[in-house]
Amino acid sequence: MELASAPTEAAFVGRRQLDWERLDALVRTAQKRGVRALAAEQVAQFSPLYRNACADLAHAQAVRYSAPLVDYLQGLAAAAHTVLYSGRNRRGTSRSWMRVALEAFPRAVRRHKVAMLIALLLFFVPFIAGLLGSIADPQFAVRIVPEGQLRPLLDAYREGFDTQRGAGTDAAMAGFYVNNNVGIALRCFATGLAFGLGSAFYLVENGLATGAIMGYVAAHGAGANILTFVVGHGSLELGAIGLAGGAGLQLGWSLVSPGDRTRIASLQASARSVVVVVFGASAMLFMAAAVEGFWSSSSLPSTVKRGVGLVMFAIVTAYIALAGRRSARAEATEKSEAARWT
Amino acid sequence: MLRYVESGAPLDTDIAIETPEHIVFRHRVAGPARRFLAYLLDLAICYGAFAAVAIVVLVITVGVAGASATTDSLGAGVGLLLVLAFAIQWVYFAVLESWRGTTPGKAALGLRVLTTTGRPIGFREAALRNVLRAADALPLTYTAGCLSMAGLASMAVTKHFQRLGDLAAATIVVIPNRATKTVPLVLWPPAQPEELAHLSDFVRLDADERQAIELFLRRRKQLGPARELELARMIAPALGARFGLPPGDPSRALALVYDRAANAGRQGDAPPSSGTPGSWS
Numbered sequence: 001m002e003l004a005s006a007p008t009e010a011a012f013v014g015r016r017q018l019d020w021e022r023l024d025a026l027v028r029t030a031q032k033r034g035v036r037a038l039a040a041e042q043v044a045q046f047s048p049l050y051r052n053a054c055a056d057l058a059h060a061q062a063v064r065y066s067a068p069l070v071d072y073l074q075g076l077a078a079a080a081h082t083v084l085y086s087g088r089n090r091r092g093t094s095r096s097w098m099r100v101a102l103e104a105f106p107r108a109v110r111r112h113k114v115a116m117l118i119a120l121l122l123f124f125v126p127f128i129a130g131l132l133g134s135i136a137d138p139q140f141a142v143r144i145v146p147e148g149q150l151r152p153l154l155d156a157y158r159e160g161f162d163t164q165r166g167a168g169t170d171a172a173m174a175g176f177y178v179n180n181n182v183g184i185a186l187r188c189f190a191t192g193l194a195f196g197l198g199s200a201f202y203l204v205e206n207g208l209a210t211g212a213i214m215g216y217v218a219a220h221g222a223g224a225n226i227l228t229f230v231v232g233h234g235s236l237e238l239g240a241i242g243l244a245g246g247a248g249l250q251l252g253w254s255l256v257s258p259g260d261r262t263r264i265a266s267l268q269a270s271a272r273s274v275v276v277v278v279f280g281a282s283a284m285l286f287m288a289a290a291v292e293g294f295w296s297s298s299s300l301p302s303t304v305k306r307g308v309g310l311v312m313f314a315i316v317t318a319y320i321a322l323a324g325r326r327s328a329r330a331e332a333t334e335k336s337e338a339a340r341w342t
Numbered sequence: 343m344l345r346y347v348e349s350g351a352p353l354d355t356d357i358a359i360e361t362p363e364h365i366v367f368r369h370r371v372a373g374p375a376r377r378f379l380a381y382l383l384d385l386a387i388c389y390g391a392f393a394a395v396a397i398v399v400l401v402i403t404v405g406v407a408g409a410s411a412t413t414d415s416l417g418a419g420v421g422l423l424l425v426l427a428f429a430i431q432w433v434y435f436a437v438l439e440s441w442r443g444t445t446p447g448k449a450a451l452g453l454r455v456l457t458t459t460g461r462p463i464g465f466r467e468a469a470l471r472n473v474l475r476a477a478d479a480l481p482l483t484y485t486a487g488c489l490s491m492a493g494l495a496s497m498a499v500t501k502h503f504q505r506l507g508d509l510a511a512a513t514i515v516v517i518p519n520r521a522t523k524t525v526p527l528v529l530w531p532p533a534q535p536e537e538l539a540h541l542s543d544f545v546r547l548d549a550d551e552r553q554a555i556e557l558f559l560r561r562r563k564q565l566g567p568a569r570e571l572e573l574a575r576m577i578a579p580a581l582g583a584r585f586g587l588p589p590g591d592p593s594r595a596l597a598l599v600y601d602r603a604a605n606a607g608r609q610g611d612a613p614p615s616s617g618t619p620g621s622w623s
Contacts, residue, residue, distance in 0.1 A: 066527070067556055078369060082518075168418050168421075171418040178428050179424040190473050190477040194477065272466065
């Protein structure tokens with residue numbers, strides 16, 4: 001093909017320049033202040049201007065116009081492309097968040113129930129071992145958790161809840177639970193990327209330590225107090241750690257056994273599928289932090305607290321098991337669709 | 343589709359994106375050094391804000407409750423700061439990246455996060471790639487994680503510098519290429535008859551040759567005289583064998599060849615509208 005000459009190129013630029021500059025201005029507005037800042041007629045102009053710029057780019061590449069012109073058009077087309085195709089990134093409306101909470105999260109948990117059950121076992125078997133071991137011999141707990149941490153906990157639970165602690169301490173503790181517990185859950189999920197080993201480690205470690213602490217306190221005669229304390233937020237908190245760990249195990253398993261996909265594709269599919277479990281688990285831990293900070297430590301009668309704790313357990317279990325449930329066939333279809341596309 | 347596009351791609355750290363309009367454009371992929379700096383900048387912003395809030399909290403608690411700050415107001419302040427510390431580690435990056443595709447630190451270094459298909463990322467992708475920072479930080483803990491061993495290893499072995507979080511979320515970090523429009527090259531001073539005497543009247547370059555010479559001419563002032571001469575000496579003899587080159591500065595000779603090929607001897611007939619003479623000395 002005859003190469004375009006510089007005058008031809010200059011004429012081409014002169015003819016098209018105005019359109020490019022208009023597109024450029026729209027792109028800059030959208031980048032700076034969001035797509036919503038564009039007026040209706042600007043939105044209507046955007047797509048034709050973008051398509052024309054694409055055609056210009058194709059033309060410029062075909063007749064080999066100068067490299068800087070091609071670069072300029074590439075940059076313009078790429079920026080406009082990013083703006084034009086940002087439609088999928090819709091703002092989280094309250095409805096979409098409700099859908100995640102009421103449907104997507106419990107469904108995702110049920111979709112990966114094997115991983116979730118394994119995670120719960122990995123947490124609760126060491127938990128029970130730690131609990132029974134420490135009740136039988138308090139020295140067992142000391143080998144798992146440093147005594148310097150156990151002593152103050154024991155003193156706090158011996159004291160009971162009658163000495164009302166201030167609202168300020170409650171708030172500080174709630175902040176601590178958010179930072180510590182949600183952090184543990186997210187780390188427990190993320191390290192599952194190491195073929196599930198990180199998640200398994202965090203689950204076993206946290207299960208053992210929690211069990212040992214409770215057993216140690218119980219062995220020293222404050223078992224009723226710690227049970228009253230834990231029962232309110234326990235189902236939210238321990239359940240959420242289990243779910244986050246299960247999501248991590250699923251992530252790791254997708255690398256161990258990718259099926260008929262490449263390992264990367266398998267990882268991406270399972271990550272997309274379990275990420276909503278991580279959102280849900282984090283939300284559960286936020287709620288648990290509020291309950292633990294303000295309710296569990298309050299001086300209400302222990303029967304009330306235990307009753308509420310039982311109700312909470314029932315609600316959490318029913319929510320995970322039942323929320324967003326559809327006919328078995330619809331769930332099966334979704335599962336096979338998810339296996340293929342997500 | 344991507345693999346097909348990339349088969350004839352130049353050897354570079356680019357990623358080719360094919361759009362539904364069947365246009366292929368290339369994004370420059372950001373490497374670890376630039377991303378590390380952006381990350382440090384973000385951390386500086388976060389912890390700067392954290393320190394500012396901490397000071398305000400302290401001033402308020404001491405100011406409200408007098409010298410003997412009650413445990414109540416202090417406790418509330420501590421709770422707030424702990425939640426803030428959590429947000430810095432786990433929320434800041436995810437929210438900003440899903441909102442604008444970039445964070446202040448990334449924006450300062452011209453970075454932007456896209457999916458591997460060239461689209462803006464949503465909240466899922468942003469949350470995923472940032473929660474998985476904890477995996478990238480392995481075998482260290484998060485706080486020491488800017489050294490991010492696993493992440494660096496992953497960036498080293500993947501084609502587009504993806505850390506583990508990027509791999510799982512199918513994202514890339516690019517440097518959006520917004521080249522400003524440049525004026526066409528104009529030969530300056532204009533070709534002298536004695537220079538043209540040596541040059542064939544009919545100079546024809548193929549597209550790659552023309553592009554190579556043009557890029558050289560545009561870049562030569564940044565190269566330094568020695569490097570410019572060295573490069574020009576590598577190309578000029580090959581062209582000289584075909585078209586005959588004027589003696590003297592090989593760089594100038596290349597400019598003459600380019601001018602003749604691009605303007606087809608019509609220099610002056612149709613002066614480029616926005617060309618400033620002297621842009622090409």
